[in-house]
Amino acid sequence: ADFDQILEPIRRAVVPTGTILYSEGESANAVYTVRWGLVKLVKQSPDGAPRIVRLLGTGAAVGLEALKEGVYWHSAVAMRETALCRVPFGVLDRLQTGNAQMTDRLILQWARFMEYADRWITDLSTGPVKLRVQHLIALLLEITDSTTGEIEMPHVDDLAAILGTSAESVSRAMAELKRAKVLNRVAPRTYRCDLETLSRLTGLHSPSADFARIA
Amino acid sequence: ADFDQILEPIRRAVVPTGTILYSEGESANAVYTVRWGLVKLVKQSPDGAPRIVRLLGTGAAVGLEALKEGVYWHSAVAMRETALCRVPFGVLDRLQTGNAQMTDRLILQWARFMEYADRWITDLSTGPVKLRVQHLIALLLEITDSTTGEIEMPHVDDLAAILGTSAESVSRAMAELKRAKVLNRVAPRTYRCDLETLSRLTGLHSPSADFARIA
DNA sequence: CGCCCTGTTGATACGATTCAAATATCGTGG
DNA sequence: CCACGATATTTGAATCGTATCAACAGGGCG
Numbered sequence: 001a002d003f004d005q006i007l008e009p010i011r012r013a014v015v016p017t018g019t020i021l022y023s024e025g026e027s028a029n030a031v032y033t034v035r036w037g038l039v040k041l042v043k044q045s046p047d048g049a050p051r052i053v054r055l056l057g058t059g060a061a062v063g064l065e066a067l068k069e070g071v072y073w074h075s076a077v078a079m080r081e082t083a084l085c086r087v088p089f090g091v092l093d094r095l096q097t098g099n100a101q102m103t104d105r106l107i108l109q110w111a112r113f114m115e116y117a118d119r120w121i122t123d124l125s126t127g128p129v130k131l132r133v134q135h136l137i138a139l140l141l142e143i144t145d146s147t148t149g150e151i152e153m154p155h156v157d158d159l160a161a162i163l164g165t166s167a168e169s170v171s172r173a174m175a176e177l178k179r180a181k182v183l184n185r186v187a188p189r190t191y192r193c194d195l196e197t198l199s200r201l202t203g204l205h206s207p208s209a210d211f212a213r214i215a
Numbered sequence: 216a217d218f219d220q221i222l223e224p225i226r227r228a229v230v231p232t233g234t235i236l237y238s239e240g241e242s243a244n245a246v247y248t249v250r251w252g253l254v255k256l257v258k259q260s261p262d263g264a265p266r267i268v269r270l271l272g273t274g275a276a277v278g279l280e281a282l283k284e285g286v287y288w289h290s291a292v293a294m295r296e297t298a299l300c301r302v303p304f305g306v307l308d309r310l311q312t313g314n315a316q317m318t319d320r321l322i323l324q325w326a327r328f329m330e331y332a333d334r335w336i337t338d339l340s341t342g343p344v345k346l347r348v349q350h351l352i353a354l355l356l357e358i359t360d361s362t363t364g365e366i367e368m369p370h371v372d373d374l375a376a377i378l379g380t381s382a383e384s385v386s387r388a389m390a391e392l393k394r395a396k397v398l399n400r401v402a403p404r405t406y407r408c409d410l411e412t413l414s415r416l417t418g419l420h421s422p423s424a425d426f427a428r429i430a
Numbered sequence: 431c432g433c434c435c436t437g438t439t440g441a442t443a444c445g446a447t448t449c450a451a452a453t454a455t456c457g458t459g460g
Numbered sequence: 461c462c463a464c465g466a467t468a469t470t471t472g473a474a475t476c477g478t479a480t481c482a483a484c485a486g487g488g489c490g
Contacts, residue, residue: 043333043337045337045341051336051337053333053336064325065326067322067326068322068323068326069326073330073333099318102318103317103318106318106322106325107283110280111280111283113325114288114328117328117335118288118289120332121266121268121335121336121340121379122260122266125336125340125341125379126260126266126340126379127379128445129445129446156469156470164340164341165446165447166446166448167468167469168446168448168470168471169445169446169447171469171470171471172471175469175471189455203261343478344477344478370436370437371436372436380478381478381479381480382436382437383437383439383478383480383481384477384478384479386437386439387438387439387478389437389438390437390439403487403488
């Protein structure tokens with residue numbers, strides 16, 4: 001089965017929730033591209049609590065960091081049904097050599113990565129949990145390019161592992177958003193969110209914009 | 216003066232503390248390389264409090280993200296006397312086209328960037344402030360490649376802007392480290408740190424490793 | 431040498447974590 | 461299709477850590 005993967009240049013697949021693309025420390029032989037769906041990169045904290053350091057949605061490249069040392073730095077797990085392209089290193093090497101387009105693509109991926117890395121720090125790791133949850137929802141909507149404003153919510157533990165907080169705190173913040181009708185349940189795990197109000201909340205950090213007032 | 220910069224292919228310079236290499240939103244025409252010293256990338260938070268999203272030390276490239284849109288994403292400020300190389304975009308373009316080495320360099324820079332981005336999240340943005348400060352000191356030692364274990368401390372406000380906490384909290388944590396003789400003042404703003412104890416503290420997060428016990 | 435700025439320390443209030451319990455939800459098999 | 465058990469989420473109350481404000485000390489610069 002593994003042989004197949006090495007021989008076959010590029011393989012497309014749709015994988016179910018929870019699929020592990022690769023694990024931290026594993027030696028790497030391919031990168032992936034997300035056609036649609038959502039993938040988390042998890043880093044094991046020394047104290048046991050796993051921390052999610054990145055989310056990868058439509059169009060993102062997964063595992064590029066292994067290009068340097070040939071070892072994956074994180075565990076990559078599908079957070080929902082996800083469509084992937086698997087690109088073995090061999091194929092990349094053939095494309096890479098002296099290819100100007102390759103450089104452009106790298107820069108593009110890098111730029112995306114940096115943008116989200118910055119937001120992860122400024123929006124998701126700083127300030128009161130309430131705000132961080134709001135920012136996270138906005139980010140999820142973007143990454144999964146949900147035009148409708150509907151969103152399939154990840155498990156609370158995942159949200160907590162993204163924000164570096166406790167599951168209970170996330171739950172409380174979400175409960176408040178539901179009460180304020182910013183999140184409206186339309187299906188199991190799926191909510192339609194009031195983009196208007198949300199962007200107003202995330203946009204300006206003024207204390208008066210607190211959603212307790214709206215409720 | 217600006218003309219000079221565009222005409223001259225690569226210019227070396229040593230700039231004093233506080234020098235602004237470029238500002239957020241400014242249109243870009245060059246990237247920089249740090250020969251030695253320390254540069255901070257600052258992102259202006261909507262609520263006014265500036266957040267430092269990256270530190271760049273010896274060997275790092277500054278402003279590469281502007282390759283994509285031609286606009287700088289952060290403000291870059293020298294945190295101490297720093298030696299730079301200024302590389303105008305024109306020079307880069309000439310090197311870039313179909314150059315395989317260029318790709319390798321990009322990947323190398325990217326890998327470095329990702330490594331620190333991950334640590335910024337896991338080590339500097341999570342957990343009690345005490346630990347975060349310890350991790351930050353370890354990072355500073357690495358980035359400025361201080362082999363001796365001596366370190367020129369940035370201002371408390373900068374440390375706070377890195378950790379996303381208050382200056383007072385940082386001050387308290389540092390005071391504790393000084394009392395525990397992990398930090399020993401050898402000159403104004405300069406401390407020699409007990410690498411042994413520090414790495415023990417940062418390495419394992421066990422509560423018994425708390426430095427209150429050491430003091 | 432003295433002033434100003436930076437850093438330190440203390441007291442209080444707020445927010446988050448934690449542990450525990452209750453409730454809701456999901457997947458499964460009858 | 462419904463009932464059930466297992467899992468996930470919500471809620472409550474007490475504790476702990478951090479932010480905040482204000483006052484103070486100390487070092488560095490003119």
